[in-house]
Amino acid sequence: MLAASALLVLSAPAAWAAACLDEAQWQTLQQQSEVQPALLYVWSPRMVLSAVHADQVQTVARQEGLRMVPVHDHRVPAEEVSQALQRLRQQNAAAADALAGSVPLCNEDLVQQDAYRHFPTAWVVRKGSAHPRPLVAAMPMPYWRQGIRLRMVQAGKPKAD
Numbered sequence: 785m786l787a788a789s790a791l792l793v794l795s796a797p798a799a800w801a802a803a804c805l806d807e808a809q810w811q812t813l814q815q816q817s818e819v820q821p822a823l824l825y826v827w828s829p830r831m832v833l834s835a836v837h838a839d840q841v842q843t844v845a846r847q848e849g850l851r852m853v854p855v856h857d858h859r860v861p862a863e864e865v866s867q868a869l870q871r872l873r874q875q876n877a878a879a880a881d882a883l884a885g886s887v888p889l890c891n892e893d894l895v896q897q898d899a900y901r902h903f904p905t906a907w908v909v910r911k912g913s914a915h916p917r918p919l920v921a922a923m924p925m926p927y928w929r930q931g932i933r934l935r936m937v938q939a940g941k942p943k944a945d
Contacts, residue, residue, distance in 0.1 A: 804890035805855045813853060814912050821910040823850045823932065826889055828857040829868030831903035833922035839878035841904070844928045848936060850908065857900060858888035908935035 805813075805824075813822060823845040827834035842852040856865055865886070873880035889899055899905050902921050907914040915935040919928065 804858060804888040805853075805894075806890050807893070810891045810894065814909055814914065817909040818912050821850045821908065821936070823852045824894075824907045824909055824914065825852050825854045826856070826894075826899050826903065826905045827854060827883065827886070828900075828903040829860060829865055830857070831922075834903035835868060835872050835883060836876060836879055837922055838882040838904075839876065840925050841906070841928055842882040844925055844932065848929065848932045850910075850932065850936075852882060853909075854883045854886040855889040856883075856886045857903070858890050859900075862888075908932055910936060 813824065816822070823841070825838065825841060825845075827838060829835060838852075838854065845852045869880055869883060869886075872883070889895065891899075894907075897918070899918075904920075904922065906919045908919075909915075915938055917935070919931045919935070923931075
């Protein structure tokens with residue numbers, strides 16, 4: 785189990801080489817969104833469509849100028865996540881690649897914002913903040929595009945004091 789966790793961490797991009805996406809990592813992602821907008825993509829191996837279609841979501845995100853940052857349900861054991869990614873690689877290598885580097889989501893604020901209500905759940909992060917309304921559920925790619933575009937227009941507005 786420890787080896788599977790280490791593999792996930794070692795395969796993560798250098799900026800995300802952490803045990804999980806915690807408050808500090810979330811703040812870093814928001815700061816980096818000033819330069820490179822992102823789609824924070826929360827998935828679970830227990831919700832198959834959140835994994836199987838990850839490559840398609842990543843393609844749409846890239847086309848819209850976002851990098852996809854995958855994180856997964858921290859309640860799922862690391863061994864189960866690792867096994868799911870191995871099976872996914874055999875069925876859809878592109879989807880497995882899209883989820884490469886995924887770390888557990890351990891930011892309590894995002895969990896309280898219903899990050900686990902359904903999988904996938906994704907936030908557009910742009911201009912230093914996340915859009916308050918996440919995209920929720922597997923859906924056809926035109927709807928991902930539409931949802932991302934709507935949130936790109938609305939994301940990054942000043943926060944109310």
